[in-house]
Amino acid sequence: MRFRVEDLDQYYGSAQVLRHVGFEIAPGECLAVLGRNGAGKSTLLKCIMGLLAPSAGRILLDETDATGWSPNRRSRAGLAYVPQGREIFAELTVGENIEAAARAHGTYGTAATDETVSLFPVLREMWKRSGGALSGGQQQQLAIARALVTQPRLLILDEPTEGIQPNIVALIGEVLRMLKGRLSILLVEQYLDFAIDTADAFVILSRGSIVETGRAEAMSREHLTRFIAV
Numbered sequence: 001m002r003f004r005v006e007d008l009d010q011y012y013g014s015a016q017v018l019r020h021v022g023f024e025i026a027p028g029e030c031l032a033v034l035g036r037n038g039a040g041k042s043t044l045l046k047c048i049m050g051l052l053a054p055s056a057g058r059i060l061l062d063e064t065d066a067t068g069w070s071p072n073r074r075s076r077a078g079l080a081y082v083p084q085g086r087e088i089f090a091e092l093t094v095g096e097n098i099e100a101a102a103r104a105h106g107t108y109g110t111a112a113t114d115e116t117v118s119l120f121p122v123l124r125e126m127w128k129r130s131g132g133a134l135s136g137g138q139q140q141q142l143a144i145a146r147a148l149v150t151q152p153r154l155l156i157l158d159e160p161t162e163g164i165q166p167n168i169v170a171l172i173g174e175v176l177r178m179l180k181g182r183l184s185i186l187l188v189e190q191y192l193d194f195a196i197d198t199a200d201a202f203v204i205l206s207r208g209s210i211v212e213t214g215r216a217e218a219m220s221r222e223h224l225t226r227f228i229a230v
């Protein structure tokens with residue numbers, strides 16, 4: 001999917017939290033959005049998913065204007081969102097979490113669903129455990145798998161490494177790099193090394209505005225650090 005955001009503005013009351021935000025993600029590429037706490041990253045993702053209506057601007061999926069679409073319609077069109085805090089169903093088992101997402105998208109029981117679950121071996125081990133009984137890292141793997149079984153064309157991740165132990169961060173990184181090419185990824189991340197290992201391009205948000213943008217190969221670690229160091 002070619003995904004584009006144009007001139008997005010968003011306010012909370014009279015406070016403007018997004019200002020003329022615009023960027024594009026090419027099919028099969030990963031764009032990382034970096035920025036300090038409060039820069040507007042989560043607000044941007046909520047506007048993209050239709051959980052917040054932007055005050056101005058457009059969201060385009062393969063040149064189709066999706067700005068007024070419901071979250072459900074966006075999801076059916078191929079957007080999948082893994083929010084910060086993961087929001088899995090704590091009362092349902094791992095298997096039921098996966099099944100609910102896959103059934104809603106008509107992918108339940110397909111080989112692709114089995115393949116997705118196999119990316120995260122711990123999910124099979126924990127299949128009958130309730131989501132709420134999993135560790136943070138296991139819940140993050142479940143949240144990503146649940147998004148992937150919908151067979152999205154754009155996977156949107158809000159700080160997937162936050163509070164996660166290094167070996168699971170490494171596994172998530174491997175999975176994302178493997179998926180690139182097949183789908184596009186929008187990654188909001190504060191962990192710079194993870195973003196550098198994963199992204200093809202960067203956008204840096206500061207106080208709701210894009211202050212820097214570029215291809216990964218043109219962005220040194222030192223350069224990126226300057227924008228996000230406290």
Ligand SMILES: Nc1ncnc2c1ncn2[C@@H]1O[C@H](COP(=O)(O)OP(=O)(O)OP(=O)(O)O)[C@@H](O)[C@H]1O
Pocket residue numbers: 012017035036037038039040041042043044
């Ligand atoms: N529901 C809300 N009502 C009012 N202000 C809000 C609300 N949610 C966020 N804000 C404010 O909007 C600004 C952007 O918040 P947002 O959560 O989008 O930033 P962020 O870059 O995702 O930060 P973090 O990394 O801390 O999640 C911040 O100043 C925040 O305090």
